[in-house]
Structures are given as C-alpha cells and as structure tokens.
Amino acid sequence: MIVGIDAGGTLIKVAYTKKGEVHFEKYPIAEIEQVADWVNGLGDSKVCVTGGRSGVLVSLLHQPAQEMVEFEATHLGVQVLLKEMGRLEDAYLVTNVGTGTSIHCIQDNIHERLGGTGVGGGTLIGLSHLLTGVTCYDDIVALARQGSRERIDLKVKHIYEGKEPPISGELTASNFGQNLFSISGDLTKEELLATVIGLVGETVSTVSVQAARQCKSSTIVYIGSSFIDNPLLKEVVTSYTILRGSVPVFPDNGEFSGAMGAMSVL
Ligand code: ADP
Structure with a gap:
C-alpha cells in the first residue's frame, strides 16, 4: 500500500491507495498513536509523512518513512487536485485555512510562501x-x-x-x-x-x-x-x-x- 500522511496541528489527514483507488481518512491529532498503530499493521507498504507533527508520527512508526516539507507536499497535492478538475493554471495562489492560515504563490511550478494570518x-x-x-x-x-x-x-x-x-x-x-x-x-x-x-x-x-x-x-x-x-x-x-x-x-x-x-x- 502507498500511504501519504499530513499530521497537522489539529487533524491528521491520510491518503492511501488500495486496489488502485485513492482513499481518504482524517483523525484528531490526539489519535496519533492509533494512526501509527494502523500504519505499523499494514505490513509491506511505502509511507511518506508531512506536516508539523510529522516528526512525532515518524518516531512512533516501526518502519522507515519518508518525510517531506509541508509546503512542498501541499503544492504537489494541489496540482493533482486541480488537474483532476481540469483547472491547472500556470499561476495561482493557494490559501490553506488550517489551524492557522498560510498563503502561497505558485508560478511556473515554483512556489513561494507569501505570508499568512493567525486567523484560521x-x-x-x-x-x-x-x-x-x-x-x-x-x-x-x-x-x-x-x-x-x-x-x-x-x-x-x-x-x-x-x-x-x-x-x-x-x-x-x-x-x-x-x-x-x-x-x-x-x-x-x-x-x-x-x-x-x-x-x-x-x-x-x-x-x-x-x-x-x-x-x-x-x-x-x-x-x-x-x-x-x-x-x-x-x-x-x-x-x-x-x-x-x-x-x-x-x-x-x-x-x-x-x-x-x-x-x-x-
Ligand atoms: P492542520 O493541518 O493545522 O491540522 P487542517 O487543515 O486540518 O489544519 O484544519 C484544521 C481546522 O479544521 C480546525 O481548526 C477546524 O476549524 C476544522 N475542522 C474540520 N473538521 C474538524 C473536526 N472534525 N475536528 C476539529 N476541527 C475540524
């Protein structure tokens, strides 16, 4: 199984492929140990973790997992989602309203964080x-x-x-x-x-x-x-x-x- 996990300040978001289909799950951050148990029970799998709490999650895993900078992961994920919508453009702004709000500019495949606000x-x-x-x-x-x-x-x-x-x-x-x-x-x-x-x-x-x-x-x-x-x-x-x-x-x-x-x- 291929598993991508975004462990954020409030929620853990999980995307995984099973029989060629993508599935999504989300859990409160308080359940980080249960998420780690789930990953540990998967057996043969590839895992990449991102988000502010990725270090904590990785420390709970029994197998090595790739870690990725959150902004890079978000940028790649948004590209996939926009492509699915038929809306992939050369330049756009991404505003991520998570626990806090972060704003990024994507231009010709290069992304730059422009700022944000603690209101989110x-x-x-x-x-x-x-x-x-x-x-x-x-x-x-x-x-x-x-x-x-x-x-x-x-x-x-x-x-x-x-x-x-x-x-x-x-x-x-x-x-x-x-x-x-x-x-x-x-x-x-x-x-x-x-x-x-x-x-x-x-x-x-x-x-x-x-x-x-x-x-x-x-x-x-x-x-x-x-x-x-x-x-x-x-x-x-x-x-x-x-x-x-x-x-x-x-x-x-x-x-x-x-x-x-x-x-x-x-
Ligand atoms: P982070 O990556 O920082 O955890 P998210 O993108 O997951 O951020 O957004 C977190 C926000 O989503 C919360 O602050 C809350 O406003 C909202 N939210 C949506 N569903 C829930 C839920 N089931 N429990 C708590 N917050 C939720």
Whole structure:
C-alpha cells in the first residue's frame, strides 16, 4: 500500500491507495498513536509523512518513512487536485485555512510562501467555544448556518447613515463592531457563531486578495479542513474574493492536499 500522511496541528489527514483507488481518512491529532498503530499493521507498504507533527508520527512508526516539507507536499497535492478538475493554471495562489492560515504563490511550478494570518480554523473553534460554550466542530458549523450577523457586525452603511458611502455599504466596516453592550445577553449562539465564521472568512479572503497582487494571478485556490461541511465559510470567502476581483476555487478533497502530495512522491 502507498500511504501519504499530513499530521497537522489539529487533524491528521491520510491518503492511501488500495486496489488502485485513492482513499481518504482524517483523525484528531490526539489519535496519533492509533494512526501509527494502523500504519505499523499494514505490513509491506511505502509511507511518506508531512506536516508539523510529522516528526512525532515518524518516531512512533516501526518502519522507515519518508518525510517531506509541508509546503512542498501541499503544492504537489494541489496540482493533482486541480488537474483532476481540469483547472491547472500556470499561476495561482493557494490559501490553506488550517489551524492557522498560510498563503502561497505558485508560478511556473515554483512556489513561494507569501505570508499568512493567525486567523484560521483554530480561531474558528477557539472563539466559538469561548463565546458560546459549543465545543464540537460539527455543531459549531451547523449552528452557524442558522445564524445572522446582522445585529453584530457593523457595516459601512451603518456608519454612513443617510449618506452615500464611497465604497459598498454592504461591506463589513467592523467585525463584532455594532454597539453590543445593550444586547450582549440577548444574542443567540447561532448569531455569535455565524459572526465568528464571518470574521475568519473575511480575514482570510482579504489577506488572500491582497497577496494575489504579488502573484500576478487572480485565481485563489482555497484548501484546508476549515471548509469541511462549512458552507457558510465558503460563502463568505467566495463573495468577498469575487467582490475584490479574484476567482475562488475550492477543489474537492482540498483538505487532503498535503497527504496527496506526500503520497505522490512514493
Ligand atoms: P492542520 O493541518 O493545522 O491540522 P487542517 O487543515 O486540518 O489544519 O484544519 C484544521 C481546522 O479544521 C480546525 O481548526 C477546524 O476549524 C476544522 N475542522 C474540520 N473538521 C474538524 C473536526 N472534525 N475536528 C476539529 N476541527 C475540524
């Protein structure tokens, strides 16, 4: 069997081929020992590991495994996924919204890290939990879908009351920026969670569209587990990216880019 593993800050992503077919699995990082046990029980296999926790995983394996730099693995994996979509272009930006957010420019097969932001999937879970007490990722994204940001985010039109604003009035002027003191006890979990996702989505897309200027491409490929079952984050990122003149792409299985890339070198 050929196995690529991306052991990240929050989740372990696994891609493997069985009878010529590619399979994907993901596990919480707390289950790293179980993942190692699974690999150790495979017998004859080739394994390549990437991600911030790759060293820990490799130390638990009984057989030698190849290790790979995360950004290189992600870049190779994204190439495979874009090719499958028929969308492989000469230049594009990759924004990986993992625990944190990392932004890369790919130009003529050379990749360069342009930067990132600490606002990412970890922020989504952490802030959501602090504000509402909800712990489970699936619950956070499901509740957020039912919420409105209307009472919490301050829009440009709220500031330019009765006057024509110089930019779209619908843009967020300040995330969580409305006068919340009088209504803080009255806000629902759904509203708060939707607003957290708005904050994360607008931050990663704003930083991405600005980085795209350095990359001479208007295509931004968004990957990372923060988009799993999270249509609201996709919606916020899509509309903001388009509004700023770039083209968002969300490849299927984008969260497995690193694992796919690791597998592709074996
Ligand atoms: P990393 O490689 O840093 O682990 P990922 O791309 O796997 O990053 O993204 C991690 C983020 O994915 C989490 O911060 C969270 O927002 C989101 N996520 C998606 N599914 C889950 C899950 N089942 N449990 C926890 N977080 C999840």
